Amino acid sequence: MLEQIEGSHAVAKAIALSRPEVICAYPITPQTHIVERCAELIRVGAIRNCEFINVESEFAALSVAIGSSAAGARTYTATASQGLLFMAEAVYNAAGLGLPIVMTIGNRAIGAPINIWNDHSDSMALRDAGWIQLHAETNQEAADLHIQAFKLAERLSAPVMVCMDGFILTHAYERVEIPTQDQVDAFLPPYRPRQILDPSDPYSIGAMVGPEAFMEVRYLAHDKLLQALGVIPEIQKEFEDIFGRDSGGLFHSYRMEDAKTVVVTMGSLAGTVKDLVDDLHKDGARIGVISLCSYRPFPLDGLRYALRGASKVIVLEKSLAPGFGGVLASDVRMALQGVDTHVHTVIAGLGGRPITRKSLARMFARAERGELKDPHFLDLDLDIVRREIDNQRGQITAGPIAENILREIGPCTPKAV
């Protein structure tokens, strides 16, 4: 049924329809509305045969999830930002143990300085933990990806993160088609664990393994994620057959038919870019858009094929590797190894900085003229950074950058660009 609904609540409904057996989570903005609604749904009986376990931290949340999943329960949790970092050790363990846990990430910046708004720093920090990482473009896709995630996780015995942009998606009211229980039941069979911890037939999981086998274990983890490159499109197709819409997959292509310039991006930003690209096409521009859904595994071959006709690629990403540049751009360059296509890195929207069509259009124009430096920081206030860099030069104690800048610009919100 089509509903006008907050993104978080749409996700909670999708979780409910997926018949989880254990939900344990610790609240953190912007994920809180999801787990609060899950708890309410359990309380009112809308999720049956499910236990909501209150825990004292994110580390405990995922540790409980590991326990319940290993004991054979379909298990869900959610977190964001510092919460994901706090559970980092358990994040690796869940993947190492091959437990099909599904976890929502309400993507949010990482401090310091503390910041509750959206970028992709959190899930990027754990990109190599062995989880499948799917990014939702819209709230409809966020809801759909959770239903797909359980199927994907359980088919591969691997945990899945469903990443959705904090506030931009989690707190936005949009139209979302909420599937029926019959549809979901037809798509998602009951969980049949590969193995269950059972006191009457004991074994141990994750105990110490030495150098004689560890390389093989890690290779197998790599191979499992490579297998996912095949399974994800299969599930995308199965989903479309039952639900009648295209959701998920490895990436979405938009106006790629004769594109010379291709914008590669991830998450909700794709919507803004597509709108702008529609406008620019009216003026004859040949710009296409690829929005990645599966960041891990990374579809190297698929991207390389999709970008075969492009002469210029602009990677627009909400993450930064300080001292290096773009994170996503680096991966895209890996896909285009040996191909003579110029790849621009554009860092945008860190800590929730608005990404406007106006700024994007200006940036595209500069790229067309060959004036874009690499990496380019969208809407960076150069006056402020130059002044701060000058101030720091020659000083023995520099002090915290954030406080210095706020002192410069006064007690106001960052100016709209």
Add this chain to the structure above:
Amino acid sequence: MSQQHPDVPFAVTLDVGSSLANLTGTWRTERPVYVDRLPPCNHACPAGENIQAWLAYAEEGDYEAAWREAMRDNPLPAIMGRACYHPCEGACNRSPLDDAVNIHAVERFLGDQAIEKGWVPAAGAAPTGKKVLVIGAGPSGLSAAYHLRRLGHAVTIREAGPVPGGMMRFGIPAYRLPREIVQAEIDRILAMGVDLDLNHKVEDIQAEMKDGGFDACFLAIGAHLAKRVDIPTPDAGKILDAIGVLREMDTSENPPLLGRRVVVYGGGNTAIDMARTAKRLGAEEAIIVYRRTREMMPAHDFEVEEALAEGVILNWLTTIKEIDDSGSFVVEKMALNDEGWPEPTGEFDTIEADSLVLALGQNVDTGFIAKVPGVEIDKDGVIQVGPDMMTGFEGLFAGGDMVPSERTITVAVGHGKKAARHIDAWLGGARHEPPPRHELAGMDKLNTWYYADAPKAVQPALDVVRRQTSFDEIHRGLDETNALYEARRCLSCGNCFECDNCYGVCPDNSVIKLGPGKRFEFNYDYCKGCGICAAECPCGAIEMVPENI
């Protein structure tokens, strides 16, 4: 690596115990060790009872085992449960939490159960053929006889008086220690085959030992000669001594006549017993006159409180100068000097009274002992003994009130046990070496918050009004339910009681449970020496010992 099943993830799912190949115990710099520390109650007990051990049996509801454990050290639990001043409770680590464990009440319960059920001590050692003479049938002599008998020796007690019991009969009033209890516990010792000769006053120790063929002798005649003080009086008949009066209470058909107003002179437990006895004999007023302050009285505070509740009057910082021609008692007020000692003030007063009972302490009748060569009597009139309780005369041991120490039944019982062990060793041509004492389990060794709150069980007591006119026992015993509860209040200071804390907190599963009553052991192959077990042991039974690296 263990056998790999094809259906499960490679090297992730392993057989149980695959980590056991990693002997993480090698990382350790300290090792936990289970220790037994000395509980403060045991440490404080003059009779050397293993209180915690018998409380542990009582906690399980196995009262006979508890009684037998107590009987290893003390043959008179029903008596001691009533008359001992229980220093154990003063030392009890439970005191600061709520109240000390009511140890004496549990001991009394066990003693009364034994009498009621007719439990008898287990058979002792095989006969040794040695004969030991015990002189005096008080608590010390009876205790020595019991222990010597259990060690297989033939024992004869010779008692100058007409009944056994000593100060248990002649010093402690019946309202504190009923006579049938005293008799029952003495009878049980005699039933073990101890000979008792009553009305047999020993005058020549050496001759009696030689004539009777005794290999050793334990001397425990107590201290029965009342100390006197010179108080001028026209009528010496008005001045009595407390020990004499209390003895008469037990041996005479007619109670002694003290009059309507009785003054008791002294501040010890005997003075209190005397004043309370006077009240029960019908005195309208029983007045204790003591030259120092209330705080300085040697009497136990709870007895003073009970006496005051019964209407005994206390005049402290007062001395008696004379009894004048009109029969009035002339008293002088005292005051504490700068050093805290009482000094005369020159301020006089009079008290009207019919009799004066002196309770100023007792001396030992050393006359016949002085004749034994080598025996030393010190300036206080008590017999010198070595650490093995032997006098200067080879084979002659002594204990109880007649040797230097605190004069209580419990000390006397302890002396009897100690002397018996030394006599036993001496008879075998050896020396008794007491086992080394464990380190004290003080409050600092405990994690008291692990224990539940449990206030002390209160023994029922006679109403004050009924007490004043009767020699009925004031305090009643615990019953089976509250005796069990009381025993379970024990914190088991310093000794494992299998609470499973260490077993539960060990992060390395290195605490091995050996089964009920068998405690635990550490698996040092895997114990990393983190010390959580020692830090979280409620009773201080785990010690961290540095490794030699």
